[in-house]
Amino acid sequence: METIVVTGTSSGFGRMLVHELAKSGLYSVIAAMRNSTAQNNAIKKELEELPGVKVVEMDVTSDEQVAKITAQILEEFQSIDVLINNAGVFGGGLLEAHSIQQVHRLFEVNVYAPLRLMKAVLPSMRSRQDGLIITMSSMLGFFSIPLNAVYSASKFALEGLVTGSYPELIQKGVESILVEPGSFPTELYQKAGIKADLAGVTASYDGMAEQMTTYANVKVSEALKKHQPKPEEVVTKIISLIAMEKGSRPLRNPIDQISGEAFSNQVAEELNTLARKQMAAYGF
Template identity: 40%
Template sequence: MTQVVLVTGSNSGFGRRIVHTLAKNGYIVFASMRNTRGKNADAARELDLWAQQENMDIRVLDLDVTDDDLVIQAVTQVIEQAGRIDVVVNNVGVACSGVIEAFTIAQAKAVFDVNVFGLLRVNKAVLPFMRQQKSGLLIHISSIFGRLSMPFSGLYSASKFVVEGLVEAYQHELRSAGIEAILIEPGPFPTEHGAKIVFPEDTQIQHDYGEPVAHKIREHGNTFVKLFSGPRAPDPQRIADAVNALVQMSPGTRPLRTVIDDYSGQYIETVNAATEQCQQDYLRQYGLV
């Protein structure tokens, strides 16, 4: 039976590459994005056209992860058309850059509404069907910044730390239902994601931090510019290939975390290895493993 996959944030970046890669490998892919008749109309048409030209089974869905009703409608549409849902790739997300104090509370809420509550809405909508099937795979595109926080990316890191905590719990809670929840932790990659960075609205507070902090922020940005423009710039296709490889693995063999970052991934691997044993010992103490 051909597996059915739902991908969020399919209009660009990792999402579009994930859709292309999974479709090429024979999956039925529901490519979701918001505003398919507005801002993302061109992206939706391009996906439809590519699918027709390449004879791929890609079905574009309108889904805004911040809207409860649209999430439920989209998942219902998947079930009505395909009869099941085997894999969800929670990919959609927004980044932010600046000192934490300078972000308004409204901005912080908006970031968490996408990065955290967005995946909670999607998972809550699909899990009843997966539990009925007694199978399913939830893949969450997290970040290395969800394991080690970084100055001037603190708000983004905080949202990804929450994702990491949620998925660790999902992994245990869903196991008896035959459902797996896993994480991919990319480092920085040159995608359209960079054009969607949220900057602090309270510019006066950021200004009050002074030139030393402003200099560090500029250097922080310059580091990524050099990384993305050099001959060894990381290829975003690696994320799509990792998703495809994880989907193809047998249930029960998939790692909880997959790090994809040649620049600083070794530090994240060290953290992951250290915390894995600690977590097992911690859960064992409470009779949970």
């Protein structure tokens, strides 16, 4: 039975994914979350009641904790066959209104944490010449929009880390791929997140940030209401990727039910085509 580690399981896609993986009965599922003995304790108990699920306390921003929990999982289950880097945080606000410390905080969760988990599991995966890493990115890892520049930058960074390392890792038997959801009605947008923290700078824009935020919230809400995208479809996509044979999984897997499947696929295909052309121009 394969062992799957999922981060960020206290809400959203992570929580739903643990339920669906447990329902299949095919995997041992390690559900990692923060604050499992405090505000997330009820969710911990909920997930622990599922067959084949073990909940672990993990702060993905801690080198020490990630290393310790990874070692414990490997000792108990002998292998980590699949890592799903799902933990993440949303952010918003004017670029100038983010302190450098706030940008660091957002990157710590959205960029360094997935990289930290990858580095923790890769030695054991490489030694077995087998493993799958699925990292949750975003359609905002392709396109950056006003008030989301810092968040998009974190997802752009993830795209670069995964796409650049794919050829390195596949030669060692490890497949590392991306899933890029569009807007879905999950708790991500309701949480406080890590947002612009320099109120004085925001105020100096004479209400522009507030106007743009209100406008964007209305338009996104209208789009969600019109198209009613289902978060379950993202979970289904991830599970289907796990079931595929190594080497057959697409590197990029955008899924946006608002812009549409055809558009999402076009984005991935054109990026892959352009990347191949550029590499060919340099003789690779």
